[in-house]
Amino acid sequence: MSGRFEPPVTETSEPFWDATRTRQLLLQWCVACERPIWFPREVCPSCLTSALEWRPASGRGTVYAVTVEHKPQNPAMADMAPYAVALIDLAEGVRMLSSVVGCPPGDVGVDMAVTVTWEALSDGRHLPLFEPARA
Amino acid sequence: MRGRAAIVGVSDAVSPTGELELHGRALEATVISEALADAGLTLADVDGVCHSTSSLGLAEYLGIHPRFTDSTNTGGSSYEVHVEHAAAAIAAGLCEVVIGVYAATPRSDRKRGGGGRGRMMMPGPNPSAEWEMAYGMRMPMGPYALAASRHMAVWGTTPEQLAQIAVSTRAWAALNPRARYQDPITIDDVLASPMQSSPLHLLDSCLVTDGAGAFVMTSAERARDLANKPVYVLGAGTCHDHLMISQMPDLTTTPGVVSGAGAFRMAGIKPGDVDLLMGYDSFTITALLHLEDLGFCAKGDGGPFVMDGKLGPGGSLPMNTNGGGLSYTHPGAYGMFLIVEAARQLRGECGARQLDSPQIAVAHGSGMVLSCMSTLVLGTEAAL
Numbered sequence: 272m273s274g275r276f277e278p279p280v281t282e283t284s285e286p287f288w289d290a291t292r293t294r295q296l297l298l299q300w301c302v303a304c305e306r307p308i309w310f311p312r313e314v315c316p317s318c319l320t321s322a323l324e325w326r327p328a329s330g331r332g333t334v335y336a337v338t339v340e341h342k343p344q345n346p347a348m349a350d351m352a353p354y355a356v357a358l359i360d361l362a363e364g365v366r367m368l369s370s371v372v373g374c375p376p377g378d379v380g381v382d383m384a385v386t387v388t389w390e391a392l393s394d395g396r397h398l399p400l401f402e403p404a405r406a
Numbered sequence: 407m408r409g410r411a412a413i414v415g416v417s418d419a420v421s422p423t424g425e426l427e428l429h430g431r432a433l434e435a436t437v438i439s440e441a442l443a444d445a446g447l448t449l450a451d452v453d454g455v456c457h458s459t460s461s462l463g464l465a466e467y468l469g470i471h472p473r474f475t476d477s478t479n480t481g482g483s484s485y486e487v488h489v490e491h492a493a494a495a496i497a498a499g500l501c502e503v504v505i506g507v508y509a510a511t512p513r514s515d516r517k518r519g520g521g522g523r524g525r526m527m528m529p530g531p532n533p534s535a536e537w538e539m540a541y542g543m544r545m546p547m548g549p550y551a552l553a554a555s556r557h558m559a560v561w562g563t564t565p566e567q568l569a570q571i572a573v574s575t576r577a578w579a580a581l582n583p584r585a586r587y588q589d590p591i592t593i594d595d596v597l598a599s600p601m602q603s604s605p606l607h608l609l610d611s612c613l614v615t616d617g618a619g620a621f622v623m624t625s626a627e628r629a630r631d632l633a634n635k636p637v638y639v640l641g642a643g644t645c646h647d648h649l650m651i652s653q654m655p656d657l658t659t660t661p662g663v664v665s666g667a668g669a670f671r672m673a674g675i676k677p678g679d680v681d682l683l684m685g686y687d688s689f690t691i692t693a694l695l696h697l698e699d700l701g702f703c704a705k706g707d708g709g710p711f712v713m714d715g716k717l718g719p720g721g722s723l724p725m726n727t728n729g730g731g732l733s734y735t736h737p738g739a740y741g742m743f744l745i746v747e748a749a750r751q752l753r754g755e756c757g758a759r760q761l762d763s764p765q766i767a768v769a770h771g772s773g774m775v776l777s778c779m780s781t782l783v784l785g786t787e788a789a790l
Contacts, residue, residue, distance in 0.1 A: 339603070366652050
């Protein structure tokens with residue numbers, strides 16, 4: 272178990288976090304606009320409809336930007352530093368903040384292809400992280 | 407301002423039970439949607455946002471990038487104040503369609519056990535807690551480091567070029583006996599300072615100091631009768647396009663493109679007319695982005711642009727003559743100091759670091775994590 276801050280769950284995001292119990296990455300889609308939404312919310316930020324649905328995501332993406340944190344923001348993560356925090360452009364067309372693991376943090380570069388991986392949280396949920404895609 | 411703006415759509419949500427099904431942002435979005443429909447407008451028309459807690463958070467949630475923003479909180483009268491401000495903004499041409507909203511559900515919040523969100527007037531959850539905090543990104547440095555990472559990858563910007571900004575800024579601080587750090591530094595010093603959030607080093611980063619500032623404004627007519635040379639507001643512009651860094655459309659381009667263009671247009675000036683740039687330097691990358699987004703150089707050219715030292719003493723584009731957030735002071739929200747230094751330079755009170763008769767100064771503030779840019783064009787009587 273890491274020393275990470277564990278994300279709160281809201282009514283809106285509950286389907287997302289429930290799916291992480293079986294290591295599934297879901298994305299919210301606006302049915303009317305036929306576009307994915309990140310971060311999850313109650314209405315579409317384009318048309319304001321609440322007709323949204325959850326769909327499985329590919330889990331594939333590329334690194335848009337990356338920083339290696341040499342000192343953790345959260346003191347409980349001190350033994351994890353240095354680690355790579357990155358913005359990931361998912362194949363579906365949304366950008367989320369995450370972390371890239373599975374290689375030295377200094378090896379993570381912009382445009383690197385990555386796939387989702389999971390880290391257990393204390394309550395059975397998992398936190399989505401990314402690792403270099405295997406060829 | 408009289409007769410220059412009108413309320414054109416309204417909505418409210420109430421229930422005889424005293425409780426509503428929706429709460430938080432969902433409730434806000436509903437009444438906004440209804441009020442826009444009432445007006446025959448859509449979200450795409452909106453270019454101004456008022457919210458008594460966070461106009462940035464609301465705009466991010468709605469996916470809009472307003473150029474007028476107002477988070478004034480005066481308690482129960484906040485919304486009358488918002489109307490007042492919006493009317494002035496519309497009359498001044500800052501924006502055309504402004505939304506304002508309020509939602510609180512203290513009665514049903516008790517049942518939800520949500521910790522009294524309504525009482526705090528803080529709608530909904532905190533997206534950053536849910537989608538950012540687990541990853542341990544340093545705040546506020548991490549998002550700026552991500553911007554630097556992207557700028558380097560796309561435009562080939564180098565650590566040495568970022569470091570040059572810190573070096574030029576320190577050269578100004580060396581002329582300011584009130585600066586926190588006054589000893590000259592070199593590019594090598596910056597690169598040898600401890601790495602923080604890569605690619606940003608300690609000396610790429612602003613200080614943490616105490617500090618305070620204030621300004622007084624009055625009408626142009628009264629100003630002419632007072633002791634100091636007036637510093638006129640010639641132009642102003644604002645824009646925000648995200649609150650969380652993951653929602654920033656392009657990490658190499660800030661909403662300063664919009665705020666700067668608006669302020670320059672109102673003032674009737676071009677970048678070449680600017681005698682002093684006070685550009686918020688929370689980090690070296692912040693200042694570099696300002697140079698590009700305000701049009702002092704082309705997008706992507708910021709790195710080569712700064713390398714000849716033009717930002718420092720004797721250079722062609724003096725920037726942050728007080729020593730900036732990098733070397734003068736940075737108590738957390740540095741924007742006030744941009745205005746104070748710009749006024750002192752235009753009044754000719756800066757001693758060893760005084761520029762030669764500057765007429766036009768730009769104070770360009772950056773809020774949160776490259777989220778909200780606000781640009782002021784300030785000038786002397788001669789610049790009117």
